[in-house]
Amino acid sequence: xxxxxxxxxxxxxxxxxxxxxxxxxxxxxxxxxxxxxxxxxxxxxxxxxxxxxxxxxxxxxxxxxxxxxxxxxxxxxxxxxxxxxxxxxxxxxxxxxxxxxxxxxxxxxxxxxxxxxxxxxxxxxxxxxxxxxxxxxxxxxxxxxxxxxxxxxxxxxxxxxxxxxxxxxxxxxxxxxxxxxx
Amino acid sequence: xxxxxxxxxxxxxxxxxxxxxxxxxxxxxxxxxxxxxxxxxxxxxxxxxxxxxxxxxxxxxxxxxxxxxxxxxxxxxxxxxxxxxxxxxxxxxxxxxxxxxxxxxxxxxxxxxxxxxxxxxxxxxxxxxxxxxxxxxxxxxxxxxxxxxxxxxxxxxxxxxxxxxxxxxxxxxxxxxxxxxxxxxxxxxxxxxxxxxxxxxxxxxxxxxxxxxxxxxxxxxxxxxxxxxxxxxxxxxxxxxxxxxxxxxxxxxxxxxxxxxxxxxxxxxxxxxx
Numbered sequence: 444x445x446x447x448x449x450x451x452x453x454x455x456x457x458x459x460x461x462x463x464x465x466x467x468x469x470x471x472x473x474x475x476x477x478x479x480x481x482x483x484x485x486x487x488x489x490x491x492x493x494x495x496x497x498x499x500x501x502x503x504x505x506x507x508x509x510x511x512x513x514x515x516x517x518x519x520x521x522x523x524x525x526x527x528x529x530x531x532x533x534x535x536x537x538x539x540x541x542x543x544x545x546x547x548x549x550x551x552x553x554x555x556x557x558x559x560x561x562x563x564x565x566x567x568x569x570x571x572x573x574x575x576x577x578x579x580x581x582x583x584x585x586x587x588x589x590x591x592x593x594x595x596x597x598x599x600x601x602x603x604x605x606x607x608x609x610x611x612x613x614x615x616x617x618x619x620x621x622x623x624x625x
Numbered sequence: 626x627x628x629x630x631x632x633x634x635x636x637x638x639x640x641x642x643x644x645x646x647x648x649x650x651x652x653x654x655x656x657x658x659x660x661x662x663x664x665x666x667x668x669x670x671x672x673x674x675x676x677x678x679x680x681x682x683x684x685x686x687x688x689x690x691x692x693x694x695x696x697x698x699x700x701x702x703x704x705x706x707x708x709x710x711x712x713x714x715x716x717x718x719x720x721x722x723x724x725x726x727x728x729x730x731x732x733x734x735x736x737x738x739x740x741x742x743x744x745x746x747x748x749x750x751x752x753x754x755x756x757x758x759x760x761x762x763x764x765x766x767x768x769x770x771x772x773x774x775x776x777x778x779x780x781x782x783x784x785x786x787x788x789x790x791x792x793x794x795x796x797x798x799x800x801x802x803x804x805x806x807x808x809x810x811x812x813x814x815x816x817x818x819x820x821x822x823x824x825x826x827x828x829x830x831x832x833x834x835x836x837x838x839x840x841x842x843x844x845x846x847x848x849x850x851x852x853x854x855x856x857x858x859x860x861x862x863x864x865x866x867x868x869x870x871x872x873x874x875x876x877x878x879x880x881x882x883x884x885x886x887x888x889x890x891x892x893x894x895x896x897x898x899x
Binding site: 483484485486499501510513514515516517518534535536537538539540542543544545546547548552556557558559610611614 | 631632684685686687690691693694696697700701702703704707749750751752753884886887889890891892896897899
């Protein structure tokens, strides 16, 4: 089976420290005020004394059926053979239709380069055989990255064992990013 | 963590100009108005759609790459729409110089396509439930016709021509239809998903309430229909035409801006706006 890159984020291990947010911004040169990867603060929720809040790291979900790719008028957005949604900077005209179409708010407009930017699972780090910067920098070890089509991979095993879920599964975008409940 | 504004006044302005320009062509040529008026309407329509197209290109991140949109004609509604705009502008221009029945039909098809696709463009976006309904292209088409009729009213006055007797009655009919569609639209949205209902509430009672109640409902629908029924004078007709245009522009603005996406856990309302 061909490689299908994906990620599992264990929300029990995320401590909302925003280290991945910062690392992503620095590494991918995301402009001021824009976030390709962010950690949303959910809560506090519940009833006293059983209150809590958790962090929800959210970036591109690398959908199998991506609405952003469907609406791209120049075919700049495309699914790479390994399942990662990539933007060809040379083809993107910056119309931002994909930003309107993405249900996860994962795409941002890069005012400096005048094109749309998104998470690529750190394409150039993967080229060098390294993991995405958010995975490497995660303090709590909450992120697992690997080949979803390889049943032996830690990420696939954990997704199965922990009954990991997708965000907004009813939209049937079939994301490659999974979450374990907090 | 507010994410950026995706589409702003330039896109709303384009949606309005494309609708009104194509609508003017449809009303004049489809309504068999005099040749001089039809030719003037073709020129006006082409100019307005052209200004709209310039706004759209001006909104691109890299403007000089706009041709790339045309090189994949069926890849996206932006591409299909760009071709429709091109077809309307070229057939409208040729019609202006060499008016004929065939060109009139080609122009009208392209005009109907241009006016409708602006609604399809937003309507197909599943991520934004306030837009994601087949009612939207219908509403945009009817609004294109009403604003188009308003433009023809003003054009007739400006050219000093006698007003077509049916124009006033048909404008009134279009406004009634448009009002019904706006009512249905909000009724459906208020009772739809939580996100669509929130969008509808922001339009009815929140951030866009003035655009909706003053712009679209009062200036765009109620007052002009009342004027067209009660005040027979030509200058009253022209006043109502200006108001219909303001209402159509307001419609595009609140419709565009209220199209929110469903919030992820922890996201605020400001995060999910367009």
